Amino acid sequence: MKKIKGIAGFLVDGLVESTRLLGQGRNVGCFGFIDEEGYISSHTELVEGGLSGIPLRVLLGKVAAMEGNSIIEGLKQLPDNAVFITTRSGKTGLITDVTGVDFFNLPVVSIGVKNDGVAGVGLIMPKPGHYDLATEAEYLNLETLVTDTMEAEKEVLRKTNELGLAFLDLSDSLPVVDLPEKEPVKHSPVESSWRLPRAKVTALNGELAKELVEESISIGQGREVSVIGQLDDQGVVQPLGKIIAGGMGYVPARLMASSAADIKGKSLREIYGDVLPDNAVIVHTHPGGTGVMHVGDASAGPGTWGRPIIAIGHDQDGEIKGATVIEVEDRLYQLADEDERLNIAFFDAGTPEEEAEIRNRKFGIAQEYTGLCKPIELT
Incomplete structure (x- = not known):
């Protein structure tokens, strides 16, 4: 994958401003695109985070055809030069896990937001070693269930902490560069050529x-x-x-x-x-x-x-x-789409009655x- 030299300042500013306006610790995300010179110089429309963070189906829908499709079918439609970008309120941009890069198999950019400004921009690249660390993290999370002595549990917790320290060195600082501002890229989603079967289980x-x-x-x-x-x-x-x-x-x-x-x-x-x-x-x-x-x-x-x-x-x-x-x-994907919309609408509720209606509908979806x-x- 091409080396990423930097990210456009107008994009960082837009993400930070949107995060600041949202408040309440909510994040904002989008997909960016690496140009021929190695800069993230364009992006999709920004997506506001809700109760469960960035709504994945909405995010993918800015690039992929998501109606009636699963998340993996959306991921398979992402262009090769895509980058996942998200803000992190109260953080510095340091990336301390491999969750995002493991899920998307894309570079991940984290923009730290503190005191209404940029606190740092971090970048983690997709690498096979990162994915193996993700496997190790899953394994260690289960290991405490099979330990039968306090000493054995201490050893598992020690390994978990050591792994956490290893995560601190996986990301790098990404330069913010002055590039011409561009309007968000709007894709016209078309039906994916890769689709999983809808077979019935008897x-x-x-x-x-x-x-x-x-x-x-x-x-x-x-x-x-x-x-x-x-x-x-x-x-x-x-x-x-x-x-x-x-x-x-x-x-x-x-x-x-x-x-x-x-x-x-x-x-x-x-x-x-x-x-x-x-x-x-x-x-x-x-x-x-x-x-x-x-x-x-x-x-x-x-x-x-x-x-x-x-x-x-x-x-x-x-x-x-x-x-x-x-x-x-x-129907399952229709419910997933509605649930994501409600997770955003929750923050727009202006009265207790409106919030109660949203919560009741979320219960109904469940x-x-x-x-x-x-x-x-x-x-």
């Missing part, structure tokens, strides 16, 4: 379900386990990868993909966009549940990665209570996500 391999539950019971503590399965021509999810142990109520995205993919040196965008098969299905356990899923499951499966997600509910004795699937469908769960058979 059943799950029963032996695979039993293996997952047995593993879930063996590690205990209410931890979820997952595996990447593969949908056959009859709509039945068959075994594909190895079983991966997760945490309490979640399985990290990179480790989850390692079930059926070589993730070394690869970003999340590469893993879910290029490495995993298109007909992959995420299968995981819900200890203590019946298999009913919620907004978090929908986002972790079809919402972000464009693949169906299955949950197997079971009790502490290993008895399977049920299994459901959330498939890839337009209910609708659960309503997308479809019971499936074990064969």
Whole structure:
């Protein structure tokens, strides 16, 4: 990838001013574009952050066709010279994690905003080593669940802190340069040539379900386990990868993909966009549940990665209570779009009644996500 020499001052000023006007600790983001000389000299329209930070679907919609598409399908449409840019209120621009560069597989620029001005501009470039650090971070986050002595837990925490220190040296300061001001780039989104299948899931391999539950019971503590399965021509999810142990109520995205993919040196965008098969299905356990899923499951499966997600509910004795699937469908993406709009509208509410209406609708959206769960058979 071409070296980035600097970022246009007018773009930095615009982002900082928008952040200042928003206040409340909210950030502002956009995609920038590297020109032939190596400068970030143009950009998309600015996107305001909401309750959950920068709304990804809105952000991607400035460049990609997002209607009826998952996040990964949007990421696959990004041009090669794109850069993700975000402001950080109360920070200096120092980038202390690899989350953004791992997700986008793009350079990430962080603009620190303090006292209504620029506090620094940081840059982190996509590199295979950064992605391996992200894997290590996921692994260490789970390690405390398997330690059985105080000394062992101390060692894990020590490694976690050492990794945090290593993150401090991954970003560089990016020069701000004087370049001619340009209007935001407005793309006319067209249907992507890369789209994941919208296949229907009718059943799950029963032996695979039993293996997952047995593993879930063996590690205990209410931890979820997952595996990447593969949908056959009859709509039945068959075994594909190895079983991966997760945490309490979640399985990290990179480790989850390692079930059926070589993730070394690869970003999340590469893993879910290029490495995993298109007909992959995420299968995981819900200890203590019946298999009913919620907004978090929908986002972790079809919402972000464009693949169906299955949950197997079971009790502490290993008895399977049920299994459901959330498939890839337009209604899910309509709900995701509405939820992002509400996260922004929350800050525009002028009365308690308006805020209550927004909160009630967000609760309704969460209910609708659960309503997308479809019971499936074990064969």
